[in-house]
Amino acid sequence: MSLPVLVDCDTGIDDAIALTYLAVHPGARLAGIVSTGGNVEVDAVHRNNLALAELLGIDAPISRGAQRPLVAEPMTADDTHGPHGLGHASVPEPTRATDPRDGAKLWVDAAHEHPGELVGLVLGPHTNLALALELEPELPQLLKRLHVMGGAINHRGNTGPTSEWNIAVDPEAAQQVIQAFTAAPSRPVMGSLEATETVRFTQDTLERFGDLARSTGHPMATVLVDALRWYFEFHEADGLGWMAHVHDPLVTAHAVTGDFARTSPLAVDVELVGTLTRGQTVGDVLGRWGREPNVDVLTDVRPAEFVEHLLAVLADGLAQVARPC
Ligand code: BDR
Ligand code: CA
Numbered sequence: 001m002s003l004p005v006l007v008d009c010d011t012g013i014d015d016a017i018a019l020t021y022l023a024v025h026p027g028a029r030l031a032g033i034v035s036t037g038g039n040v041e042v043d044a045v046h047r048n049n050l051a052l053a054e055l056l057g058i059d060a061p062i063s064r065g066a067q068r069p070l071v072a073e074p075m076t077a078d079d080t081h082g083p084h085g086l087g088h089a090s091v092p093e094p095t096r097a098t099d100p101r102d103g104a105k106l107w108v109d110a111a112h113e114h115p116g117e118l119v120g121l122v123l124g125p126h127t128n129l130a131l132a133l134e135l136e137p138e139l140p141q142l143l144k145r146l147h148v149m150g151g152a153i154n155h156r157g158n159t160g161p162t163s164e165w166n167i168a169v170d171p172e173a174a175q176q177v178i179q180a181f182t183a184a185p186s187r188p189v190m191g192s193l194e195a196t197e198t199v200r201f202t203q204d205t206l207e208r209f210g211d212l213a214r215s216t217g218h219p220m221a222t223v224l225v226d227a228l229r230w231y232f233e234f235h236e237a238d239g240l241g242w243m244a245h246v247h248d249p250l251v252t253a254h255a256v257t258g259d260f261a262r263t264s265p266l267a268v269d270v271e272l273v274g275t276l277t278r279g280q281t282v283g284d285v286l287g288r289w290g291r292e293p294n295v296d297v298l299t300d301v302r303p304a305e306f307v308e309h310l311l312a313v314l315a316d317g318l319a320q321v322a323r324p325c
Pocket of ligand 1: 010012013014015039077123124158164165166229248263
């Protein structure tokens, strides 16, 4: 039995790898894709999602999400992901149709179609999920589980000094989601930077993606190689060396397999008013708040095993999935 997954993403280089993984993993079945503004503005994200879905033969509904964050001014990360979101890669102009529902409605409909079975996966800002919770407050009870890439707990940020991108873009949405999911039967799983930054793609990893493109001959593999080159260039320009932290695929693989990391319960809140720390995810490690844990944070990541798994799933999957005409 494959796991139905609704993914909400701001594609985005690492989102593109995660989408490819979801499209080809035999244990996952995409129930829908929601495009969220983040790495690039929402129309560019949506174009990427439609184009990648076409390349990968994904037939799940794809809806355009909200035009802007709930409260914050929109921001994008063109330096990190390139002006169109996929680094140096170019993708064909998509021809497939946008689902007429907005992102929030697609979340709600997918949850009702798969009550108790749907895995929600947020790989970008939480705006659409926060809007979906306004439409359907029972959403936390309808999902099997929620997994999010977001936050930096006792770890430096990658956007502000203490804030991580997906939370920093729409802190109010992230806070509303965290609060709403305290009522969920199982705690949301949060893959924050201290977990995802254990994954370091090196030159060797990049070359293995090149091998993948040659061995499978699938155009999606070439898109990933060209996108990754930009990601490496960005990380180098940011002072981190010739490597790339690839966040979203780890959270995705853990959501699908339950493997490659452990989880640890923690009370977490989003700082909304700090003049220096807005968007920080504050984790109460010593229990000073006296509150029940409300998230399970990813810990004890096994990055090398994860990278091998990722490459193996993509190699098998892209060799089998039909090439677009
Ligand atoms: C997150 O921010 C985005 O740039 C990436 O796609 C990832 O989801 C990492 O902070
Ligand atoms: Ca992302």
